[in-house]
Amino acid sequence: MTEIAGKAAVVTGGGSGMGRGIALQLAKEGARVVVADIIAANAEKVAQEIRDRGGEAIALGCDVSDRASVRAMKAKANEAYGPILIVIPNAGATSFKRMKDVDDTEIDWIIQVNLMGVLNFIQIFLPDMLAAGEGHFVASASVAGFIPTLAPDHVPYTAAKMGIIGAMLNLRRELEGTGVQSTVFTVASIQSNMGANNSTYRPARFGGPYDEKIEVPKNFTPPPRKDPEEVAPMVTFAIRNNRPMLISDPIHRKNFEEQYLPIAMQAFDDVDAFYATKNKG
Numbered sequence: 001m002t003e004i005a006g007k008a009a010v011v012t013g014g015g016s017g018m019g020r021g022i023a024l025q026l027a028k029e030g031a032r033v034v035v036a037d038i039i040a041a042n043a044e045k046v047a048q049e050i051r052d053r054g055g056e057a058i059a060l061g062c063d064v065s066d067r068a069s070v071r072a073m074k075a076k077a078n079e080a081y082g083p084i085l086i087v088i089p090n091a092g093a094t095s096f097k098r099m100k101d102v103d104d105t106e107i108d109w110i111i112q113v114n115l116m117g118v119l120n121f122i123q124i125f126l127p128d129m130l131a132a133g134e135g136h137f138v139a140s141a142s143v144a145g146f147i148p149t150l151a152p153d154h155v156p157y158t159a160a161k162m163g164i165i166g167a168m169l170n171l172r173r174e175l176e177g178t179g180v181q182s183t184v185f186t187v188a189s190i191q192s193n194m195g196a197n198n199s200t201y202r203p204a205r206f207g208g209p210y211d212e213k214i215e216v217p218k219n220f221t222p223p224p225r226k227d228p229e230e231v232a233p234m235v236t237f238a239i240r241n242n243r244p245m246l247i248s249d250p251i252h253r254k255n256f257e258e259q260y261l262p263i264a265m266q267a268f269d270d271v272d273a274f275y276a277t278k279n280k281g
């Protein structure tokens with residue numbers, strides 16, 4: 001997709017942080033934006049902000065982990081704007097806890113919101129894009145999924161975000177020749193409200209809001225955080241230029257080279273050695 005102006009877009013988690021930044025940027029480039037969020041009041045604030053800046057937007061409440069809620073939101077979005085050809089499944093939730101301390105509900109919540117929140121949107125919005133012969137998904141994963149050793153005490157979230165990376169890159173192969181494109185956004189070090197607000201948006205079936213702030217483990221120092229509005233133009237660049245993957249902080253090149261590549265290369269060296277020994281014997 002080369003043209004964003006005039007297209008209808010939906011951004012989940014649009015009421016805060018990175019989602020708000022992407023919604024503002026899409027509107028600035030002429031898209032008609034559905035700001036979707038489980039906290040409908042926050043989605044409405046962002047939609048109003050877009051309208052105040054001269055853009056076009058509506059707000060819709062939606063729990064991305066609940067297919068019925070996603071389908072109901074899509075019906076309202078189609079009523080307002082017709083087929084939605086830019087879909088940004090960005091909503092996410094996290095926690096930093098050791099596996100020995102997490103309960104069933106927390107694992108289910110984190111997997112359902114992050115990973116299923118993306119798959120639900122692909123499944124439900126793809127048919128309209130295929131019918132139109134164009135469209136673009138940009139799903140928010142995380143550097144935690146791209147460099148899984150980076151942040152400790154983050155197993156369910158890392159699993160979900162690595163799953164999103166796999167899903168989006170595999171989807172790209174499936175969509176070859178259809179005119180529909182996809183990008184995985186490995187979000188990294190963004191100023192957001194996740195630390196402060198995470199506990200307020202847990203859906204009722206996973207226990208509802210709870211009273212606990214996220215504590216980043218003491219043996220992990222995240223890099224300085226960037227303003228989502230500074231980063232958001234990277235997302236529209238990826239749409240216009242059909243990029244498979246996007247990362248929001250160059251600092252992680254070094255971490256990828258130092259932490260992830262050696263693990264993969266060791267596995268290849270070991271398998272080479274295994275077959276070399278076997279073939280000799």
Ligand SMILES: NC(=O)c1ccc[n+]([C@@H]2O[C@H](COP(=O)([O-])OP(=O)(O)OC[C@H]3O[C@@H](n4cnc5c(N)ncnc54)[C@H](O)[C@@H]3O)[C@@H](O)[C@H]2O)c1
Nearest residue numbers: 013016017018038063064091092142187189190192193194
């Ligand atoms: N902030 C970072 O440094 C960082 C790093 C890596 C990845 N990410 C990812 O970026 C994305 C955006 O997060 P953010 O940092 O802007 O955090 P944020 O807390 O500011 O925004 C997340 C938004 O998602 C919404 N949300 C949560 N659960 C939902 C649900 N079930 N249905 C619909 N909406 C829901 C929240 O209400 C909130 O508006 C997430 O996928 C997150 O995992 C962020």
